[in-house]
Amino acid sequence: xxxxxxxxxxVNVPNVARMYDFYLGGKDNYAADREAAARVLEVAxxxxxxxxxxxxxxxxAVRFLAAxxxxxxxxxxxxxxxxxxxxxxxxxxxxxxTRCLYVDNDPIVLSHARALLAGSDGVDVIxxxxxxxxxxxxxxxxxxxxxxxxxxxxxxxxVLHCLTDEEDPWRTVRVLGGAVPSGSHLVxxxxxxxxxxxxxxxxxxxxxxxxxxxxxxxTAGISxxxxxxxxxxxxxxxxxxxxxxxxxxxxxxxxxxxFLCGVARKP
Numbered sequence: 001x002x003x004x005x006x007x008x009x010x011v012n013v014p015n016v017a018r019m020y021d022f023y024l025g026g027k028d029n030y031a032a033d034r035e036a037a038a039r040v041l042e043v044a045x046x047x048x049x050x051x052x053x054x055x056x057x058x059x060x061a062v063r064f065l066a067a068x069x070x071x072x073x074x075x076x077x078x079x080x081x082x083x084x085x086x087x088x089x090x091x092x093x094x095x096x097x098t099r100c101l102y103v104d105n106d107p108i109v110l111s112h113a114r115a116l117l118a119g120s121d122g123v124d125v126i127x128x129x130x131x132x133x134x135x136x137x138x139x140x141x142x143x144x145x146x147x148x149x150x151x152x153x154x155x156x157x158x159v160l161h162c163l164t165d166e167e168d169p170w171r172t173v174r175v176l177g178g179a180v181p182s183g184s185h186l187v188x189x190x191x192x193x194x195x196x197x198x199x200x201x202x203x204x205x206x207x208x209x210x211x212x213x214x215x216x217x218x219t220a221g222i223s224x225x226x227x228x229x230x231x232x233x234x235x236x237x238x239x240x241x242x243x244x245x246x247x248x249x250x251x252x253x254x255x256x257x258x259f260l261c262g263v264a265r266k267p
Contacts, residue, residue, distance in 0.1 A: 014210040016162055017106050021081045023051035028081050028112060036206055044203035046256050051158075053239040054189050055083070057261050058157045059090045060243055061187045064263070065153045066094035071185060073152040074100040075142075077130060077176070078159030081109050082116045087155065088123045101145045103128040103136055106211075130159065131167050133175040151183035151266075160225065161191045162212040173225045182266055186229050189239065189261035190222045200258040222260055229264035236262040 014036035018029040022037045025048075029037075040047055065071040072095065076087045079102040088100035099122040102113055113125040124145045128136040136142065146152055154176055163169040177186055191200060193216035204214035223236055234241060238257045 014207075015106065015108075016207065016210055016212045017080045017104070017109050019210065020051060020158070021083070023048040024055065024083055026081060026083060028108065036210055039206045040203045043206075044199040046199065047203060050239065050256065050259050054158050054259060054261070055085065056245075057189055057239045057242050058087070058155070058187070059085045060245055061261075061263050062087055062090040062153070062155075063094040064243060065185055065187075066091045066098055069185060069265070070183075071151050071153045072098050073146050073150060074098065074155060075146060075152055075176070075180075076100065076102045076155045076157070077128075077136075078156065078162065079104050079109065079113065079125070080158075082112050086116075088117075088120065098122065099145050100124075101126065101142055105129045130163060130169070130172050133172045136176070137179050148179055149181060151185070152180040153185045153187060154180060155187045156189075156225070157187065158189050158191075160188065161215050161217065164213060164215050170224055170227075174227070177228060177266065180266065184266045186226060186264045186266070187262075188222065188225050189259065190225075191216050192222065192258045192260055193218055199256065216258075219260065222262075226262065226264045229266050231262055231264045236260050 011030040012032050014032045018033040019037045022029045022034055062074065074087050074091055088098065091098035091100060102125040104110055104113070104125070105127060110125060110127060117123050117125060122145065124141055126139050126141050128139065156173065160169045163172070191214060200216055204216055207214040219236065234243070237260065239259050239261050242261050
């Protein structure tokens with residue numbers, strides 16, 4: 001990454017968002033991020049493929065919600081660094097008049113997102129911490145973009161496992177999910193703690209020295225995030241198995257199954 005570094009950024013500490021950017025083939029990362037990512041790849045070489053599969057799932061979910069479920073508003077929590085197929089782009093391709101608010105607490109993510117979104121109508125990015133969801137809901141710019149009296153898609157793509165059990169991510173989802181009306185949707189993708197997947201645990205161990213740890217959770221623990229929502233078919237499944245776009249999409253057998261995803265509707 002070239003250019004000046006924001007004062008609040010410590011380039012010596014591996015950053016989860018920048019490591020994810022590296023897995024996706026991006027250039028918005030520093031040496032510490034690349035070194036940590038390389039250690040992950042030593043024990044979990046499937047990680048870049050899973051990162052791409054997660055991004056593809058998010059795109060399919062957003063397009064489904066905009067084109068088929070009638071959702072026009074999207075709240076993307078822990079958005080990460082901008083890349084191809086961002087939420088507002090996928091939503092806008094599927095339906096007109098969509099609106100999107102991105103939320104993150106990483107200064108570099110925020111800087112890049114604001115540069116990308118300059119001049120975009122109905123799209124904004126705000127600073128917010130998932131551990132304090134009430135502050136996100138109280139942010140005045142959220143209410144300039146989103147009308148919380150109308151259905152909203154609340155997106156937690158590959159981010160809830162960045163919160164520990166002690167930080168109670170289930171409460172975060174309850175608070176944000178409770179603020180949106182009937183007809184809203186919840187989108188979640190999350191790493192599991194499947195005991196047979198040693199690579200998942202070994203990869204997660206690297207993140208103990210990064211900006212956020214990785215907390216692998218059981219299928220039951222991930223299912224808890226959907227409390228109060230009706231899980232849509234095909235349910236909580238491996239990334240490639242959620243409504244694959246074409247028959248040529250790789251079945252889950254070609255990728256590790258320790259990354260689950262689902263979409264649910266608020267009744």
